[in-house]
Amino acid sequence: MKTWTMKIFPPEYVTKEKGHGRIEVRKIRVSTALNDYVTFPYVAQVCRIERMTYKLDGELLRQEVAYGITSIPPEKADAKRLLSLNRGHWCIENRLHWVRDVTFDEDRSQIRTGQGPRAMATLRNLAISLFRLHNMNNIAQALRSFGRNPERALQLVGL
Template sequence: MVAVKGNQPKLFAQLKALPWAQVPVGDQTRDTGHGRKETRTVKAITIQTPGGLGFPHVQQAVRITRTHTIKGRTTRETAYLTVSLPAEQAQPTDLGAWARSEWHIENRLHYVRDVTLREDAHQTRTGNGPTVFATLRNTPIGYHRTNGATNIAEATRRANRRPHDLIDAVTRRNPTTQ
């Protein structure tokens, strides 16, 4: 499953131009919480010809529309995705759940890397550097989550004040939680 955004203008335009109005709603979920109401609608189209969108291995095109209502103000957001699985293996219910789990990963890992560890401000862009630094950033996030931290920024500040605790935990034969 690949999300298609404006940085792929040709594919994005192709997906947006598909006959979505004629496609029945495959799945719809409604959630409330945190002072908002959210409705997610999933539509999926099987791509008939191999390479029909000019993107390798696409079996289905997906449109997910998210409608948020917060304090009486409603906003709508549409996301387009391509899927390499045929409809028999990836129903709209599955597609909606998978897309949502991707946002869960985005919020739990990438947001922490971007905001807490300032990944976007880093200058390493070539060779193995980006992969090495991503691994170095993932290590404390995983360490803190394993030790039950829910706020990685707070756990990082606490660890910065007690570096010997981290060294002991990493070098101890039977690590314990903080």
């Protein structure tokens, strides 16, 4: 028996990757059938993404389902492209948060009140963005270099 998601969404696109001691399976179903029912500006497609992580022996570790809305029309992004865009989004998010957590040791920050935490997060994001804008992708190395030579930091921002 088919569920309602199978009726609304056409056949799925599936990726399977093995690495880091696990197997990750991602499935996406994309449809325009719900566009008239979604009160979201410029909706062109909706999607259902299912992610499953297995141990190498096949034991299910985690399973999650997410729904998405996009303004990208089907002729510009099929299911494969939308899944790739979704993965790219999380790659960017994870890359930023990893740098903030590990390189800046943000989780151990003592700044916890008022606007301090937001201000420091903004300054950290600014530093990361400036480094990457100038092709300095090793943020830890860039921090050490600028820490030894603060005048370079001023030059980086044009002062």
